[in-house]
Amino acid sequence: MKNFDFEEERVKQEILKLGAKRVLLQLPEGLKPEAPRLAKIIEKTGALPIVSADPCYGACDLATEAAESLGVDMIIHYGHAKLLKHAPVPAVYVEARATVNVNEAIEKALPLLRKWQKIGLTTTVQHVQTLDAVRETLVRAGKTVIIGDTGRLGYPGQVIGCDYTNAKSILKDVEAFLFVGGGRFHALGVALSTSKPTIVADPYNNQAFSVADDAERIIRQRWRSIEEAEKARSFGILIGLKPGQKNMEQALQIRQKFEEKGKTACLLALKEVTPEALMEFPTIEAYVNTACLRLSVEDAQRYRVPVLSKNEALVVVGEMSWEELCRKGLFEN
């Protein structure tokens, strides 16, 4: 996987520095194929590497329970910047910065940005090191470039699956966003959080495209989900069991709001929110997901019944209007 920097030397140094004897290696799905190769490299330090093979989609999902259960001395977590402030096991984060050149994708994005003058720049941790150069390219093309920084994430302009505050913080100052990175997932998050035109510059395929159609499709789908959930009588309130996804208090509050409206609301705790897991409860007519806001939106069509965010649930119980929800953005917590 030549597109990413796995920082093998730093990883070895960190293991030796801590004198770790047993190490848990955790990678998100896209990087997992590298795990056996990295394990071999870790072995050279004398430490025993164990690869976490459960799904991982973010730093919210640091494998602390597995680490404690396996008695490892440290976790090497790839692909995400640090998110959890405290972890019961020392964790080293390897952000897996992309080594691909972004120039061609940016050049292809410029024509798609021609209608707008003020551009907000966003990206994932894999490409934060390119933002200065991208800014320069855009400025040379006559654009005004703004990069948001709320300090909530590790880097200016950075977004993660469930946090678009760096984009939202400059919402009023820009006409459109340029997202640098692979795929539609994060760019859609920007579009749905800001309601602004969002153009992707994808350096892996050297392509540029708008996510406007996808964003519109998802907005329509969310509206239908809320309408359908308004008719439901029996709700499941999902509590995430991943360390950075547990919102017990939020789940209890939502449950109470539904019960006050005469609805039935059952608390369901789980590690992985999947269509298969929810299929096991045929009497539940709609869910509220307090675990990971993004996944149930992304995969909505795979679920038998609506899976709402907390704010969408507030629309259902009449405590928030659809307009307010759209203004806040779909992923506001």
Next chain:
Amino acid sequence: MKNFDFEEERVKQEILKLGAKRVLLQLPEGLKPEAPRLAKIIEKTGALPIVSADPCYGACDLATEAAESLGVDMIIHYGHAKLLKHAPVPAVYVEARATVNVNEAIEKALPLLRKWQKIGLTTTVQHVQTLDAVRETLVRAGKTVIIGDTGRLGYPGQVIGCDYTNAKSILKDVEAFLFVGGGRFHALGVALSTSKPTIVADPYNNQAFSVADDAERIIRQRWRSIEEAEKARSFGILIGLKPGQKNMEQALQIRQKFEEKGKTACLLALKEVTPEALMEFPTIEAYVNTACLRLSVEDAQRYRVPVLSKNEALVVVGEMSWEELCRKGLFEN
């Protein structure tokens, strides 16, 4: 779900006895649809019920980590007899005994048993209360009936997905087995552990049938898996993260045996062994599953590469013969 006794009154009493304020309710997949109804009943004690919605296939999978993470005072575990001797959170087991009448299925099984005189009787915990009556029916039909009891499980004649010692202990004294219960899964376990003809009396469909063809198909499939694994150079050794499935020492031993044979062996820890999880490691050519012996045998065709049991791995490294493996039974640990 009228076929099972959910012991609602005892559950309420146990909660009140312990003074539990927060309760985790865990059910296997087949019983999960009852969870919202049971949660409502638990609410009447004043305790807050939370349903575990992650997959559960046995008492090996007691949701202790979820219980600790959610701060519950007790776990109500349905569908399995107690397996783990120690749990960090008090657990009450509700075995969910079946209330269906087994007579018709047994009558239908009798003609299928006509060739054999000495019959071993096995069942799951759901039907252990029927074994005395079933024995009488068989004795009236002229059979000699033996029920094994090694004391490893809760009840004489009981089998679970990974323990057929009650059947194996009477192997030499019987000509065939009668399994009382639903589906093929456990009966196949009996057949594969004993290499004896095994007849199912399924009281849910009032049907009786032999699992001989299925057992033969699986034996052939295991042989092919071993042959294929013998050609592999890169192995993944799976370590289960469920409390009753973790065999760290076994995994380390197997890893060493493979490395001594010049193979690469990477340790992979995970909670759910699924085809999707293993798909993430395209360079690994075969796995050894030290977690749950049964699942990788049952679902073999869903996996891209062979997934072996510990003993099958010993065949691959030349420390056990195929004949010895068959004699021990596929699920011997």
